[in-house]
Amino acid sequence: MDELVKKLAGFGIPAIILLVAMSATGLAGAAAFTAALAALGPFGMLGGAGLLLLIGLSADKITEFGYAKITTMVIKEQLKTNTKEDMIEKANYKFNPNKPGIFQWQSVDDVFLMVVD
Incomplete structure (x- = not known):
């Protein structure tokens, strides 16, 4: 089923x-x-x-x-070529280019989760 x-x-x-x-x-x-x-x-x-x-x-x-598994695989692959700091900076800019850095990031199993304030 x-x-x-x-x-x-x-x-x-x-x-x-x-x-x-x-x-x-x-x-x-x-x-x-x-x-x-x-x-x-x-x-x-x-x-x-x-x-x-x-x-x-x-x-x-x-x-x-599952979406979570595919997202995890993509981010782990990106971490091979980018640093965590670069990824956080790019994600902050992409989600809010006018106010970078207003998000909190948590690492779960070496994958980042975004928590919006």
Whole structure:
């Protein structure tokens, strides 16, 4: 049952992307579907369908591992090339460029968590 839920979650994200693209076309019915697929992909409708398939497979893998595990893996990989201080400085600037340093950072299992004051 858990596997079925993970597969269904993988289909939800491409469906939402397709619905947003269809509403952005200003058309209705099959014309909206065709125009949305053509707008999404680099090679027309086939590219759009391929992009949605790629997003669906990626979402399926993300739900399989979990967002926290993927975030942890990315940050650990970044720590191989950047120092903790550089990462904190970049994150502070990115989240609030006008007031850097107003966040508190906690390290859990060598991964940073942001706590907003």
